[in-house]
Amino acid sequence: MSVTIRDVARASGVHISTVSRTFSAPHLVNPNTRSRVLACAEELGYRPNRAARALITGRTYNIGLIVADIANPFFPPLIKAAESQARKHDHHIFVADTNEDPALEEEVVRALAKQVDGVLICSPRMNNALIEQLSREVPLVVVNRQITGIPAVVMDVAQGARLAIEHLTACGHRTIALLSGPRGSWTSREIRRSATATARAGHAELTVIGPNPPTEVGGLTVAEDVLRAGATAVLAYNDLMAIGLIEGLFSAGARVPEDVSVIGIDDIMLSRLTRPKLTTVATPTAAAGRAAVDMLLAHGDDRRSTAHLHLQTELVIRDSTGSGPGPHSPADPGDVNVPGGVAS
Amino acid sequence: MSVTIRDVARASGVHISTVSRTFSAPHLVNPNTRSRVLACAEELGYRPNRAARALITGRTYNIGLIVADIANPFFPPLIKAAESQARKHDHHIFVADTNEDPALEEEVVRALAKQVDGVLICSPRMNNALIEQLSREVPLVVVNRQITGIPAVVMDVAQGARLAIEHLTACGHRTIALLSGPRGSWTSREIRRSATATARAGHAELTVIGPNPPTEVGGLTVAEDVLRAGATAVLAYNDLMAIGLIEGLFSAGARVPEDVSVIGIDDIMLSRLTRPKLTTVATPTAAAGRAAVDMLLAHGDDRRSTAHLHLQTELVIRDSTGSGPGPHSPADPGDVNVPGGVAS
DNA sequence: ACAATTAATGCAAGCGGTTGCACGGGTGTC
DNA sequence: GACACCCGTGCAACCGCTTGCATTAATTGT
16 A cells, blocks of 8 residues: 555665654664665655654644634634644644534534644634633643633734724714624623723713624624614624625615714725725734644643733724714724734 | 543453444444443543544545635635535545645645545646646545546536626627636636637637736736726636726726626625625535535545536626627626536 | 354454664774 | 773564454354
8 A cells, every 4th residue: 555664664674663763863873874764765755654653652743723614704814824834833734613613612622632733723612611621631722712721812802992992982973883793702702891991981882782693694684783773883793794784784774984884803805895995903813823823832842831922903994984973073094004002 | 641442441341442342343342331331431531543543444534625725715615615524424624725836735735645535636736647646645536627537526617707708798898808817727727718719709809818826916916908908808717806806907097897897707705795796607616615525535435436526607797797898788687697507 | 952153352463653772883991 | 902882773562543363151053
């Protein structure tokens, strides 16, 4: 079938252990022998079987990456960055899609546990206790969730939500709706917490609508709720919902930004291309993917690493937000980035 | 470290082979013993190590999925469908991104070969000879490429391109540009072949511009070439390029569809949401992902399966196409699907 | 009642590697 | 010239699991 270490040993007239060392501990083998072995290996097309190696070394050179929905435009840049970074370190990457189902998350982590060096869970929907439990079974890094004791990469959406609400109140909006995300989303809770506090500080009223599925449809279907609440501005859990909402508002006869201002979160590719172009809070998705992989791979060295990496977000003002009702000056910049701050 | 078959054996007072059979050949073990073993396994949290099993059975229950660019919106629905279908058959899926680099495709296939039951290569950029070579080293299914002897799932873009060009000529366009895709793309060649033939039959002139990177930027940068060629209509290799092109045309002062009609291919989510909504050839991406996985898993049974599955495409007329120059009747349907035919 | 099946389990080899240990021979030291 | 030492290699056990074969006990046929 496939060419093994034994075939190479036979061809080059040495013991299999020497062949093994040629690949995994070259400094232990005589240079002449080594080159002979390498030549034979090359000629036979030998490739070490990583699974077999893993059996004894415990290192698989694989990583698991779990996301809620591959088709959600938020994830592909993260997956791409993670994959690229992983392969830079000679690792392969399993991708699993849980369809926003917490039970599936658990199942997949367990199923993958034995054949990976660690698992990245992006935007987990499980509860903290379960995540802690799982992290005892396999090295875990979590993206967009903070749990003490679990290494994590989080986007600072609280700060992003603050910038968003401040932008809206500065534009004169006093009745703001918040479209929350899926149940179990830490990000959604953070946004809500921060948005609520910021709105109160800005003397604006904040109506929370949700939870909602984090999709275009999720935004589309609540358009009427938004209008009924009398909101003149909306912050959506993500861009996809914001875009769906804009469609829904349009169908209901409301114009964006003239009648209602809308802000999304994520800054997915789509947001630059829809009309009106979406004002949004940009999250550093690719950077998060890279950082999470690095953190996972470092995990092995400094055991029990428990670092939390916070990535800053920034408000990108485009065309879906405008001045609120009453005698206020219109805010109408082109496509300006307002950089946000950093948390520890 | 981790609980193994031995731990379960000790706990339930049987030999490890009995534990093994409890999981992989339940009918060979006494029902009483079996339930006792299962109880112990459950209690200890035993999970079989698939890599170890694969070492001896040769079946890994893993699949490799190789795409040119995860962040290209064409791929995520395919990946999602493939992953879902794979897990339905209890398989996990490695995802690799080759950045449109043929050399990387080869490297990744080889690297993955030992730890998967087969590899799915989507829209490969390698040459046929190399693919044939690789298919001798690991079961392969190819998406969007036809090679005799290699099982494949292809979208019938030739037929889609024909419908697209016919739509344009019917609208009165006589000078049409074709934005071709990346070098090495079978799909691009198919489109070109079919578009050329259809244009000739429709007494229209077809100018081929490219090859181009299959991205928004790829379309954006050739807007001037399109105008210089005097084209009043354009068929782009994919929606992303079409959308970029529309942006480019807009910057150059040309309006879509009034001055130039644009058709894309793929019908990615974006295309419904940009303004103008994009007329495009819809490809059944998710179906292709599912079918490819099924084909790969069936591959094992009827050895040397060499089936080619053709999936039909259809023209979706939206707002980016309109009547050409001169005294022609305007074609202006809303959002109509014109179903295409099927190939074998 | 006894040979012949059959069912359930144990034994041990082996999948493709890695790795601690032992061994042989060449150097350096005094 | 005897001793210690190091370098390069072979030996064999083992990682977690499967599986052909042997073994034993229970069942069946006549």
